[in-house]
Amino acid sequence: MLSAILVMAAIGLALGVILGWAEVRFKVADNPLVDKIDKILPQTQCGQCGFPGCRPYAEAIARHEADINLCPPGGEHGIRQLADLLGVEFKPLGEGRAPKPKSVAIIDENLCIGCTLCIQACPVDAIVGSSKQMHTIVADVCTGCELCLAPCPVDCIHMEVIHENVGSWKWRYPVFPIHSEPAGTA
Amino acid sequence: MTQPIYSFPGGLHPADHKAESNGRPIAAAPLVPRYQVPLRQHAGQPAKAIVHAGDTVLRGQLIAIPDGRISAAVHAPTSGRVVAVGPHPVAHPSGLADLSVVIEADGRDEAVAMMPLAWRDMDPAELREHLADMGLVGLGGAVFPSHVKLAPGPLAIDTLILNGAECEPWITCDDRLMRERAAEVMRGAEIMRHLLGARELLVGIEDNKPEAVAAMQAACAGGNARVVVVPTRYPSGGAKQLVQLLTGLEVPTGKLSTDIGIQVFNVATAYALQRAVELGEPLISRIVTVTGHVARPGNYEVRLGTPIAELIALAGGELPGASGQLIGGPLMGFDLDTPQAPVTKGVNCIIITSADLFPPRPRAMPCTRCGLCAQACPVRLQPYEMYLYARAKDLDKARAYNLADCIECGCCSYVCPSHIPLVDYYRFAKSELAAREREQHAAELARERHDFHSERLEREKREKAERLGRKASERLEAGAVAADDPEAARKKALLEAAVERARKAKEAAAPPANTDHLSPAQQAEIEAIEARRAQAGLGGGSAPAPDEQPDTVAEKT
Ligand code: SF4
Numbered sequence: 001m002l003s004a005i006l007v008m009a010a011i012g013l014a015l016g017v018i019l020g021w022a023e024v025r026f027k028v029a030d031n032p033l034v035d036k037i038d039k040i041l042p043q044t045q046c047g048q049c050g051f052p053g054c055r056p057y058a059e060a061i062a063r064h065e066a067d068i069n070l071c072p073p074g075g076e077h078g079i080r081q082l083a084d085l086l087g088v089e090f091k092p093l094g095e096g097r098a099p100k101p102k103s104v105a106i107i108d109e110n111l112c113i114g115c116t117l118c119i120q121a122c123p124v125d126a127i128v129g130s131s132k133q134m135h136t137i138v139a140d141v142c143t144g145c146e147l148c149l150a151p152c153p154v155d156c157i158h159m160e161v162i163h164e165n166v167g168s169w170k171w172r173y174p175v176f177p178i179h180s181e182p183a184g185t186a
Numbered sequence: 187m188t189q190p191i192y193s194f195p196g197g198l199h200p201a202d203h204k205a206e207s208n209g210r211p212i213a214a215a216p217l218v219p220r221y222q223v224p225l226r227q228h229a230g231q232p233a234k235a236i237v238h239a240g241d242t243v244l245r246g247q248l249i250a251i252p253d254g255r256i257s258a259a260v261h262a263p264t265s266g267r268v269v270a271v272g273p274h275p276v277a278h279p280s281g282l283a284d285l286s287v288v289i290e291a292d293g294r295d296e297a298v299a300m301m302p303l304a305w306r307d308m309d310p311a312e313l314r315e316h317l318a319d320m321g322l323v324g325l326g327g328a329v330f331p332s333h334v335k336l337a338p339g340p341l342a343i344d345t346l347i348l349n350g351a352e353c354e355p356w357i358t359c360d361d362r363l364m365r366e367r368a369a370e371v372m373r374g375a376e377i378m379r380h381l382l383g384a385r386e387l388l389v390g391i392e393d394n395k396p397e398a399v400a401a402m403q404a405a406c407a408g409g410n411a412r413v414v415v416v417p418t419r420y421p422s423g424g425a426k427q428l429v430q431l432l433t434g435l436e437v438p439t440g441k442l443s444t445d446i447g448i449q450v451f452n453v454a455t456a457y458a459l460q461r462a463v464e465l466g467e468p469l470i471s472r473i474v475t476v477t478g479h480v481a482r483p484g485n486y487e488v489r490l491g492t493p494i495a496e497l498i499a500l501a502g503g504e505l506p507g508a509s510g511q512l513i514g515g516p517l518m519g520f521d522l523d524t525p526q527a528p529v530t531k532g533v534n535c536i537i538i539t540s541a542d543l544f545p546p547r548p549r550a551m552p553c554t555r556c557g558l559c560a561q562a563c564p565v566r567l568q569p570y571e572m573y574l575y576a577r578a579k580d581l582d583k584a585r586a587y588n589l590a591d592c593i594e595c596g597c598c599s600y601v602c603p604s605h606i607p608l609v610d611y612y613r614f615a616k617s618e619l620a621a622r623e624r625e626q627h628a629a630e631l632a633r634e635r636h637d638f639h640s641e642r643l644e645r646e647k648r649e650k651a652e653r654l655g656r657k658a659s660e661r662l663e664a665g666a667v668a669a670d671d672p673e674a675a676r677k678k679a680l681l682e683a684a685v686e687r688a689r690k691a692k693e694a695a696a697p698p699a700n701t702d703h704l705s706p707a708q709q710a711e712i713e714a715i716e717a718r719r720a721q722a723g724l725g726g727g728s729a730p731a732p733d734e735q736p737d738t739v740a741e742k743t
Pocket residue numbers: 041042043044045046047048049050051052053054055057070071072073074
């Protein structure tokens with residue numbers, strides 16, 4: 001009887017030690033929920049959500065410190081995905097947070113004085129150029145976050161809306177005229 | 187002739203309206219004064235223009251090069267002068283303008299030197315290289331660049347299928363092509379077989395085209411290609427449906443026919459390939475059916491870039507009561523925005539519509555879940571479910587019902603008793619999903635770049651700190667650092683000791699102070715003593731100055 005208890009106690013102790021060791025050894029460094037939320041956010045890094053970038057916002061959501069409807073670039077689709085992921089109700093975009101049309105920053109290359117301030121501001125390194133040289137923006141990489149507008153001392157950066165072209169055109173949601181005549185006469 | 191015919195699910199038997207346009211031989215369209223050649227006539231990236239306004243070009247001259255792997259070259263349809271490179275109307279459901287090269291024809295129609303190839307003696311890889319810049323694309327409507335489809339994939343191609351089914355109503359361009367130019371089509375198919383290394387070559391033709399079947403069979407005689415006559419049922423000309431009809435194999439969802447060792451090309455593509463190889467002529471023209479509510483319906487061989495309005499005029503013009511133009515067939519086509527748009531590689535048919543031929547679709551009623559759409563679907567989807575979710579904009583759910591496998595054939599819309607334009611919803615949902623994918627991709631890129639950016643800032647901060655640290659220590663080294671260096675301190679002490687010793691030695695070497703007033707006898711005695719000492723090798727005193735000693739010694743010896 002006593003030996004049985006001792007054996008069980010020994011096994012319990014051994015397993016406890018293994019579990020404790022595993023906990024330390026295989027520690028999950030990052031919160032996987034933050035990664036999942038971050039994956040949904042559009043990565044524009046614009047800070048319109050009130051956080052200094054998408055990941056900080058993701059972290060705040062994961063800590064239940066921020067609502068899911070604060071990101072304008074993510075739009076309704078983004079909120080829906082967040083609601084699905086977190087198992088909460090969908091809610092429309094927060095007050096005064098209308099999504100802007102997708103745009104891209106353009107530098108007026110005649111005015112640029114090469115101060116590099118915009119390079120430092122751009123969160124995705126979309127601006128190329130070096131000190132005292134004209135800068136340009138790589139349109140393919142620019143997320144349209146507008147963070148480079150404010151630092152420019154000569155106001156030579158402006159945003160241009162990206163217009164639809166044959167390549168990016170989407171089929172419209174089918175809408176049909178409402179017929180005034182009663183059904184059956186057509 | 188023992189090829190068994192298999193079947194595919196669903197399908198339709200719409201009125202085929204082929205007789206309107208298939209009675210007349212293909213007519214060559216005359217030159218027009220002005221051509222608009224769009225740079226995006228194919229699936230994938232638009233081509234990059236290499237000509238500018240003011241340049242003169244010749245027929246067949248390369249005017250735009252492929253941009254990226256999935257892209258195709260564009261060539262001048264005739265000789266003349268480039269007057270503009272800019273946005274112009276194109277035949278696209280969006281009605282948007284697209285970048286085009288506008289050429290004013292000089293009427294001489296001079297061609298560049300074209301190089302025919304002896305393809306039978308050429309290595310497939312070498313031949314493929316020649317083809318990459320010929321601008322060939324699938325002419326059945328998908329306009330996928332052909333050189334990509336002719337390149338070897340991960341799996342060897344066993345069977346090459348030539349698609350001559352032409353199942354959509356009204357369209358007859360492939361029918362006429364096979365009747366009139368069967369030999370050329372088959373030679374093109376043999377070149378394809380050579381390039382792909384395919385064992386079997388099958389030609390699928392619907393049984394409503396007996397003349398085309400006869401011509402193709404005659405062209406195949408003696409060779410080891412087979413014509414397979416398939417029953418007329420829309421959409422037998424869908425690539426996956428034709429594969430199923432001819433081989434009994436179903437292409438799995440999300441896969442391509444090449445994943446089961448089968449490649450499919452349209453007969454018109456084979457014909458274009460034959461011209462590219464045997465005549466060295468790039469793709470600058472195609473056969474287009476003009477039919478419907480026009481005076482002289484028929485098939486025309488048209489230079490790419492010809493405005494559609496010119497082509498309609500060639501067919502005798504629209505009849506009174508015409509209501510518009512359809513590009514492609516009535517099931518898969520789209521409404522043309524303006525007839526100023528040009529004929530491009532993907533335009534196989536222009537149908538002039540009228541209220542009689544195409545009565546307006548009755549107003550849509552709610553879905554009754556009758557299931558007719560599912561019965562008609564050749565891909566065995568559940569159209570009413572996909573419709574429900576697409577209508578609610580729940581795209582993920584629509585996707586879960588295999589929306590991606592929908593070939594947009596329109597069978598479901600055609601049979602729906604509630605007249606719901608189902609395909610319109612699928613097209614909407616599909617392009618929305620594609621846009622989302624693009625956005626997702628952009629977000630991924632932005633995340634990577636942002637991570638890199640943050641890392642760079644971190645690194646720069648670290649490097650700056652290190653640099654500052656190094657500068658500070660350099661300043662210190664010049665002074666105080668020596669004090670706490672034990673080695674330097676030891677050396678310094680040794681040096682000081684040595685200096686001190688030298689000073690003491692000098693003092694010692696100086697003559698004693700009480701020798702000033704000696705008598706000559708005393709002086710002589712001292713000198714004698716000194717001499718003896720020197721002789722004994724003792725030198726002067728305890729430590730005579732080193733520089734004095736040799737002289738003394740030399741004097742005394
Ligand atoms: S508003 Fe959206 S895109 Fe902008 S930083 Fe916040 S999460 Fe990122």
